[in-house]
Amino acid sequence: MSKTFYITTPIFYPNANLHLGHAYNTTLVDILARYHRLKGEEVYLLTGADENTEKVVRAASLAGVETKEYLDGIVANFKSLFQKLSISYDQFIRTSDEKVHFPGAQEMWRRLVEAGDIEKRSYEGLYCVGHEAFITEKDLVNGKCPDHGETPQGLKEENYFFKLSKYTKTVSEKIRSGELQIIPETRRNEILALLERGLEDVSFSRPSEKVSVGVKVPGDSSQTIYVWCDALVNYLSALGFGRADDALFKKFWPADVHVIGKDILRFHAAIWPAMLLSAKLPLPKQLFVHGFITSGGKKMSKTLGNVIDPNELIAEYGGEAVRFFLARHISPFEDGDITLESFKEAYNADLANGIGNLTSRIMKMAQDHLHDTNIRMEETNDTNKIPSDFLKAFDDYDVQGATTIVSKAMSTLDTRIQETAPFKLIKIDKEKGRALIVELVRELYTIARMLNPILPETSEKIKTLIKENRMPEISLFPRKVDNDSC
RNA sequence: GUCGAGGUAGCUCAACGGUGGAGCAGGCGUUUCAUAAGCGCCCGGUUGUGGGUUCGAUUCCCGCCCUCGACACCA
Numbered sequence: 360m361s362k363t364f365y366i367t368t369p370i371f372y373p374n375a376n377l378h379l380g381h382a383y384n385t386t387l388v389d390i391l392a393r394y395h396r397l398k399g400e401e402v403y404l405l406t407g408a409d410e411n412t413e414k415v416v417r418a419a420s421l422a423g424v425e426t427k428e429y430l431d432g433i434v435a436n437f438k439s440l441f442q443k444l445s446i447s448y449d450q451f452i453r454t455s456d457e458k459v460h461f462p463g464a465q466e467m468w469r470r471l472v473e474a475g476d477i478e479k480r481s482y483e484g485l486y487c488v489g490h491e492a493f494i495t496e497k498d499l500v501n502g503k504c505p506d507h508g509e510t511p512q513g514l515k516e517e518n519y520f521f522k523l524s525k526y527t528k529t530v531s532e533k534i535r536s537g538e539l540q541i542i543p544e545t546r547r548n549e550i551l552a553l554l555e556r557g558l559e560d561v562s563f564s565r566p567s568e569k570v571s572v573g574v575k576v577p578g579d580s581s582q583t584i585y586v587w588c589d590a591l592v593n594y595l596s597a598l599g600f601g602r603a604d605d606a607l608f609k610k611f612w613p614a615d616v617h618v619i620g621k622d623i624l625r626f627h628a629a630i631w632p633a634m635l636l637s638a639k640l641p642l643p644k645q646l647f648v649h650g651f652i653t654s655g656g657k658k659m660s661k662t663l664g665n666v667i668d669p670n671e672l673i674a675e676y677g678g679e680a681v682r683f684f685l686a687r688h689i690s691p692f693e694d695g696d697i698t699l700e701s702f703k704e705a706y707n708a709d710l711a712n713g714i715g716n717l718t719s720r721i722m723k724m725a726q727d728h729l730h731d732t733n734i735r736m737e738e739t740n741d742t743n744k745i746p747s748d749f750l751k752a753f754d755d756y757d758v759q760g761a762t763t764i765v766s767k768a769m770s771t772l773d774t775r776i777q778e779t780a781p782f783k784l785i786k787i788d789k790e791k792g793r794a795l796i797v798e799l800v801r802e803l804y805t806i807a808r809m810l811n812p813i814l815p816e817t818s819e820k821i822k823t824l825i826k827e828n829r830m831p832e833i834s835l836f837p838r839k840v841d842n843d844s845c
Numbered sequence: 846g847u848c849g850a851g852g853u854a855g856c857u858c859a860a861c862g863g864u865g866g867a868g869c870a871g872g873c874g875u876u877u878c879a880u881a882a883g884c885g886c887c888c889g890g891u892u893g894u895g896g897g898u899u900c901g902a903u904u905c906c907c908g909c910c911c912u913c914g915a916c917a918c919c920a
Contacts, residue, residue, distance in 0.1 A: 369920055409920070545850065549915050552848070561918055590920070623920045630918090650914095688857080693850090694913080701856080701869095708869060712882055720879035727878085763868090770868095773883055782878040796878095834880050 363403070364395040365611040369619050370407040370454060370593050373433035374418040377440055378659070379652050379697070380620065382669040386685045387649060387758060388618045389446045393812035394753045398742055403611050405597050406441070407452030408434050409590045411573040426572070430455065440669060443678040445815050452597040454589060455572065463596025464574040464589050470638035471563075471588070472577075476522040482562050485511035516569075518562040519582060526633035527558045539632055539642045542756055543692045546621065546648040550628040558629055563588045591631045595640070614643040621648050647756050650694040667697060679814045680706050680836065686762040686813050703839055709766060710836035714810075717769050718821055720776065721803050722830035724796050728785055729828055745809055753812070765809045772802050800825055 368388045371381055385406060392404040410430055419429035434453065441448065454460045471477045531554040533539045534547065541547035564582040567575065573583040592600075594614055599605035619627050624646070632642050651658070654665040672681050684705055689695030742750055746768070752761035776799065785792030807821035817835060824831060 372920065545914085548849075552915075553917075556916080559917070585918085586920080587918075620920075621914080624915095625917065626920070656912095690858090696857085704856090704869065707882095711880060716880055716882045718879090720877095720883075722879095724878050766868090776878070777876075777884045780876085780878085783876095785878095830879085836880080838880050838882075840881095 362400045363611055363615075364392070364400040365403045365405070365598075365614045365616075366392050366395070367404075367594055367614055367617050368406040368448075369617075369623060370409040370452065370590060371437065372412065372414065373408045373410060373430055373437065374412070374414040376433065376436050377669065379667055379669050379672075382440065382444060382681065383652055383685050383689060383695075384618060384620060384649065385441060385446045385448075386444055386682050387691060389444070389448075390682070390686060390758055390812045391616075391618070391753070391756070392447060393815060397811055403450075403598075403607070404446075404448045405450050405452060405594065406446070406448045407450070407593055407597070408437060408454070409586075409593075410453050410455035411589050412586070413570055413572070416571055427455075440673075443673045444669075444682060445678060447815075450597050452593050454593055454596075459602075460593060460596045461574050462601035463599075464584055464592045464601075465577045466601030467588060467592045467595065467634065467638055468563075468577050468584060470640075471521060471634065474637045474639070476525065476637045477519050477563065478522065478560075480518060480520045480562075481515060482518045482520075483513075483515040485513060516566050517582075518566075518585075519564040519576065519579075520560045521563040521588070521630075521634070521637075523558045523561050523630060523633050526636055527554055529636055530554060530558075530629060530632045533632060533636075533642060534628070539628075540645040541624075541628055542645060542647050546624055546628075546646075550624060553625065554629065558633070561587060561630065587626065587630050588634065591626065591634065594643070613641040616645040616647050617643050618647045618649065621650055624648050647691075649691050652689060653694055653696050655698050656696060665698075667699065667702075672702065676702070676706055676839075677836075679817050680710055683710060683762070683814055686758050687766065689759065691756055691758050706836070707838055711834070711838035713766065713769050714806075714814075714817065715834050715836035715838075717773055717806075718803065718824065718835055719830055721772075721796075721799050722824050722828075724781060724785075725800050725825075726829045728789075728793055728796055729800070744805060749809060758813075762813055765806060765813070768802075768806055768809065772799070772806070775799075775802075 366388055368385050371377060388404060388406070392402050395402045408430070415430060416426050419426040422429055424432075430453070434451075438451065441451075452459060454464075468477070530539075531551060534541060534551060534554070541550060563585050564576050565573075565585050567581050567583045570583050573585075574589055576582040576584055594617065595601070595608065595612065598608035598611055600608045600612070617627055627646050635642050653659065654667055657665060659666045669681060672684075684697065684702055687709060688701070688705055689697070746764065749761050749764045752758075752764060779795055781792050781795040781799065784795060803821065804825055807818045807825070810818040810821070820831070820835065
């Protein structure tokens with residue numbers, strides 16, 4: 360039986376379309392998933408949408424459509440973006456799916472109750488509708504919520520609480536021991552510092568009358584399960600946890616890695632493991648925490664006008680180019696920056712002048728001189744003959760490092776062509792020239808194999824060109840010149 | 846405010862305490878297989894700042910300035 364590899368993205372809020380940060384997360388996850396498939400592992404990639412939220416209901420009514428219709432529209436947009444980016448997800452979970460998700464959320468709840476970790480208490484505070492949550496006094500600006508510009512209402516309500524505090528020590532130990540790995544180290548330290556200060560119990564439900572969507576608390580329909588016990592459970596419910604058909608759950612849980620943005624670290628590193636411990640379920644093996652993408656050194660925002668929409672980039676350059684930029688120029692371990700200028704520069708340097716041109720020049724020679732030669736390429740789909748430092752980088756989640764290694768390999772090949780000049784040699788010594796070109800084609804094939812996780816389409820295109828022994832009719836990545844619209 | 850990370854070439858980043866490197870951008874030259882692409886060379890830095898330790902500091906210590914992150918119900 361082959362090794363399994365369960366990898367997840369967070370589930371995204373469908374109250375707006377996905378931005379570049381989401382595109383980064385899913386691209387990263389997809390690259391890692393494809394890498395593990397390349398290694399022959401049985402991979403399961405989960406992504407989805409977090410639909411049980413008042414924000415969605417509000418956004419829908421603002422748009423003047425039914426919630427469901429609104430959600431379907433946004434989710435279609437999510438999937439369309441994923442398709443353009445070649446995100447090879449195995450499942451897209453929607454937490455409003457009563458058949459797929461609800462049983463899991465309720466089963467989790469039952470287990471928490473069984474462990475004696477759910478308790479009814481009253482919660483009092485300032486409630487902001489925009490946040491869909493209580494906010495604290497110190498957050499207010501002129502008595503209003505700074506994010507939503509609304510005056511919060513004083514509110515007291517009955518909630519079920521989860522005894523998170525009880526698990527502070529155990530979670531901390533699991534992280535320290537490496538049973539739950541948090542990558543990179545700075546994030547691990549952050550969360551350990553938080554745990555050091557101790558965790559407080561968290562409210563795990565809302566009165567049903569106040570929310571129109573979500574999963575009802577088992578045995579108490581007057582309460583609805585709140586986001587933590589709802590959204591986080593998607594990682595389990597997607598696999599069939601709580602349902603009769605839980606074969607996937609048995610096969611893939613615990614997750615090998617949850618890939619998340621740094622903004623949701625706390626939930627994944629504190630609340631989530633505590634819930635799993637309480638429910639007597641194994642913890643995920645790793646949390647991989649990436650940074651944010653800034654533009655011009657600043658957080659993208661509408662007011663600054665520096666928002667870069669992934670769809671615009673894709674329309675101009677194609678999904679593969681976007682994947683490559685994210686892989687090559689954004690560090691997975693800290694914040695990265697992108698501007699339209701830097702994107703174009705990188706596109707021309709890495710893709711047009713790099714991969715694209717290299718493929719053209721080698722395949723032109725192959726087409727002209729190898730037409731009666733039968734080169735057999737290894738059809739292996741494993742990692743045989745792929746440089747070990749490349750594999751090592753991937754194992755360390757260093758997608759940027761791995762991509763840099765492929766770029767270097769291409770540059771080395773360019774230099775080699777220059778130095779060995781097969782186009783000259785062929786005129787002097789036909790056989791030697793052909794042998795050299797065959798070697799170059801083989802090298803190109805290895806590069807195509809390395810590109811498989813990063814640029815799946817390009818990788819296939821190059822392999823096909825080699826198989827059919829012809830140069831590309833149109834450039835793989837046409838160079839973008841200055842007077843272009845972008 | 847507390848804790849943490851960091852300030853190195855125009856940009857992104859490297860440099861066991863021993864004459865500061867790479868990629869991209871820019872300039873010059875050159876090849877023709879290729880997408881005005883490739884290759885070679887060059888330009889480019891009082892390493893945030895003021896002290897200290899040392900034969901010698903980007904690297905160690907202290908002060909200061911600046912940037913970024915964490916500090917709980919925000920996916």
